[in-house]
Amino acid sequence: MRLNRSQKYVETDIMPQMNRRRLPWLIAFSALFLPLFAQAAPAEAPDATDADRDNGPRDPESFQRVATFEMAWQIIRDTHFDPEYNGVDWEAAHGEFLPRAEAADSNEEIRSIINQMVGRLGQSHFGVIERSAAELLDAEAAHHEADPADDPEAESDREPEVEAEPYNPELAGGPGTVGLHVRALGNEVTIVRVAPGSPAARAEVQPGWKLEAINNRPLDSLLEVLNEQLDEASRELYIWQAVQLRLDVPAGEVVRLRLRDGEDERRRIHLRSEPMPGEMTRLGNLPPMNAHLETEEMLIPASDAGGEERRIGVIRFNVWMMTINQEFAQAVDRFRHHDGIIIDLRGNIGGVAGMIMGVGGHFVDSSTSLGTMITRDSRLHFRINPRRVNQDGEIVAPFSGNLAILIDRQSASTSEMFAGGMQAIGRARLFGEPSAGAALPAFLSNLPNGDVLMHAIADFRDPNDTSLEGRGAIPDEPVSHRREALLEGRDEPMDAAVRWIVSHPRR
């Protein structure tokens, strides 16, 4: 099948500016109605006098370990969405594990004790992330100069095959991108998309190339640590985040890459970051985020589409923030009479959950629920608002053609709530990989010893009353990237969605 893709609007890639806390923040607030936010802030240190009064004086490290245990237990007691704690006697768990916490001799031991305790809940998104692993996710680390001794190949990196483009002060400052999208494929980090016109595209970097090191820092050590620290469901998401934030340095800075091309030859390329497309937006205490939407139109010639030309619109955006609403509506207006629309949510880590009611309304003509958020005392239904009027005040019919949604392990939170909900009501067909399974509002709270507690505070269930937590939205057609296909310039999940639309006449 020959695809004629006429690029419209902005045709640069999207790379969310992230820092260590951004992903958890997005996960936290995105699962809630309208903007419900988690203000991630260091949890307060427990009252030492209380601890001493109850248990007698301890050495500072011992006290800190017990305080860490207490805080983890108490946070879950106060915020768990299920007052029955999934059938676990939480008070009894405290009594059972506290003596072990008091006897613990190391942070590693206290971490193990807490993880055993929260493991009783039998739910994902509960666990302690070791301080060292958390630090690896810190955005600041991406900007630090690595010691060349870290990388045996560092010496030769000083003479790259492709030098960074000259510094342009007019393009410096603010969030930047070199135009690379990466994913963890197996135990390697692979480039899956190169933004047209980006620094990476000008340097002729190709999808399918492996990324081995960034700024003289080999990725294998990072992968090793994250593989040890995180469960399988979270690993790909965090590897992607950790790598991507090292690539998305401020505009004007240089990223030094060591790559492995399609011929398995080593390539050393330096890229100077350019301003990230899109609009910086800030909502409340959340950090500023760059929200970007792009569209693409595919024309499938009659010879490849059963004798009739097909038109497909693609809408891709990086985060569910309010600033993309208008562009999304414009895109639907533009594609309203096309044979199909593909919403590409791969790499979209979430955002304002209330938006799914408005975005879903562009594709559904009745007020149907896309899911329910359940807290201790409320059940809120994410009910679609059919969009029967456009921004010009003209009556329109919601798009009734084929709707495909692309998801992957990096599609988290609001993205998977939307995808799972639209699938459950029978309005969309999903392609790609299971989503992150991070649809719960989950917070990351700092603990006194520097570790980080991940804990969910609400449940989200799709219209079939199925929880997406830990499971994610499941594609109707599972399709993963393969390096061989990427090297041939093929996006297999996208191609599968196109084939489905072409083979199904518009309703």
Next chain:
Amino acid sequence: MMMSRKSTRKKCWPGMGGVAAIIGCLLAVPMPVIAGAPPTSREVEDVKAALPTADDLIARHIEAIGGADAIRAIKHVTMTGRMEVIGMGMAGPATMHASAPNYSFAEIEIAGYGKILQGFDGTHGWVIDPASGPMLLEDAALAQSERDSRLHLVLEMEKWYPTRETTEATEFENEPVYAVKLVNKQGKESTHYYHRESGLQIGSVGTTESPMGEMRTTTVLRDYREVDGMKMPHTLTTRVMGMEQRITIERVSTDEIEREQYRAPQQIQALIDDKKAREQQEENDES
């Protein structure tokens, strides 16, 4: 060993469902809220018999805010102030208009979220929320919008709340109050709290109707100040699911408001026209 921990995490809840109620509350008319189950024991019934009646408490509240004549004399109200989502760094200007008998329009703008508009034009209730888009209110949410938009609702309690009953003398926000259970025409219950000394309504507890369902809500009214002979609360705090938002009124005007002010925006008007056309089509199809 138990240790105290003060959480700094907050959540926020701007958006529909609150705006109409904001107008109502700040004009000292009751919010549509739902209360818990009524007490049933004989002892409790005996205590209740000694309490002031609900109508007495409502009448006392009316007197406390200036009396029925003062309320009726006010035909229009414009309030300008600021909405803040506590602890979330979210805030923005808020403007609310209301005219007798049942016109309302509110606009709240929050940086990074957008402008939330909500209104009732005497017939149609509507909301434009940046997240969900333009929407005509229906069913319970429409009924709530209609009721909350009545400028003189406090003088019409018998009509809108057929059942009114004082349930107890208690405390609300650490203040001594009488609790009054109200049941509206849709059968929904609410509890309003009247200060035992001042007679003023200082809050309510229950659930607010929204297109997403019922949301359990606590509303606190504070800082009553006199405006053209009538006392109006100048601070409204609403708590929903642990989130807290506050509207602080900075200026109140009772100048006349042109009816045009309540005209629905173009997108809403198109939806109204479309709805009428659909209903007409259905009638034609049936006939």
